[in-house]
Amino acid sequence: MVIYSIVIPIYNEEENIREMYRRIVEVMEKLEGETEVILVDDGSSDRSLHFMREIHQRDRRIRYISFARNFGHQIAVTAGLNFVRGKVTIVMDADLQDPPELILDMVEQWRQGYQVVYAQRISRKKENWFKRFMAYSFYRILRILADVDIPADTGDFCLMDKQVVDVLNSMPERNRYIRGLRAWVGFRQTAVQFERDPRFAGKEKYTFGKSLGLAINGIVSLSKMPLKLATYLGIISATVAILMIFMVLYWRLIDLATPLIGYTLITIALFFLGSVQLLCLGILGEYIGRIYEEVKGRPIYTVKEISNSE
The missing domain is CATH 1.10.287 (Helix Hairpins)
Structure with a gap:
């Protein structure tokens, strides 16, 4: 029986996949219980899908889904949640800015009774002042405007109990802002703090335009x-x-x-x-x-x- 499901959306991350897999395996070996990893290829144009097939052939704990085209990060996370089988689900990115080793701390909080454990950034390494300022401002503005209390400086990196995942999967809305929906559903929630590392390799996928679009989507989705x-x-x-x-x-x-x-x-x-x-x-x-x-x-x-x- 699968206990842990790890969902990782991937878009043109061929330079990161092997290192990500290596670190994920090290964490999986420390977890007590069967673990699966679901890689969601969001219409990549590089060799990401090739590496995903290769890893799956070598390790059957690694499963993958490949989109017919690019649908966006939030939809890729949603697809992963639709396919999980575990009692608990961890969502993280493939660029290793979300350290896989933090999963162990999240699981410990889950064992103490928390149904949502989100990673909260206390610092951003090697990011320019403008990006840090924009991120800081957005989360504070969102907390003021949103109808629910969304913790500041949190992304999609989190652990969710199966009960929470089932509720998210039952929501029919299309313009999804996962971290906002995660706050909206309620349940017992807590934070695990960490220092966000720089991207391991490759180009940043969230450009200023995409970040702005995500910010607008978050505000419109959660506030009147x-x-x-x-x-x-x-x-x-x-x-x-x-x-x-x-x-x-x-x-x-x-x-x-x-x-x-x-x-x-x-x-x-x-x-x-x-x-x-x-x-x-x-x-x-x-x-x-x-x-x-x-x-x-x-x-x-x-x-x-x-x-x-x-």
Whole structure:
């Protein structure tokens, strides 16, 4: 009977797979009970799938799923969760910034009764100040805006009990933000702190654009505050418009010599109202786009190959 399942999404990680496997095996040998590893190939264009097949032939504890195309990191994690068989599931990345050795500490917390154990970063080695600042700011803003309490400085690296995984698998939504859903489901949760290592090899997959997209997805998935912001901006712009009416009447009827009235004031007002309208339309578009994705009812991923034809 499988006790531990380790889910690892992979996208163009050919330079990391062998070292990742070596370190994972060292951890597996220290765990008491049968362990499986599920590698999810997210439509890689390099030799990642080749190495996954090679490792599977050598070690049947290693299973793999290969997508028909790239569907994204969060969907790859979701697919892995759909295929696990263990009593407890660990999710981690393949770039070794998530140290596999921390799994032992997570398992110890699980044995003490915690159903979710998340890894919390206390430092980021060899990352530039801009990325550290953006990450720090995002997690604090998300905690303020989200409807649930999401721990700061936590990623997808975590351990989850089977009961938690079953709840996540029962959720039908398509735009998934795993660390947010993990907080939303509840259960007993605790943190294991660690220093995040730099990427072992290869290029970083989460560019600024992808990180920004993930941040927007997290906020929209877990908060209605952006919609309320549109309402507040509408109230503010209406208040400013009313004040400007009184000001223009005053200048026209009483202070005829004022230099403030004319095309400059009109241009500023137009740009202000136009920006508010476009911002509100953008916010509405984000939510409507997600409704559009949900009602289409397409599968969230397609699989071209599974190890052992399972």
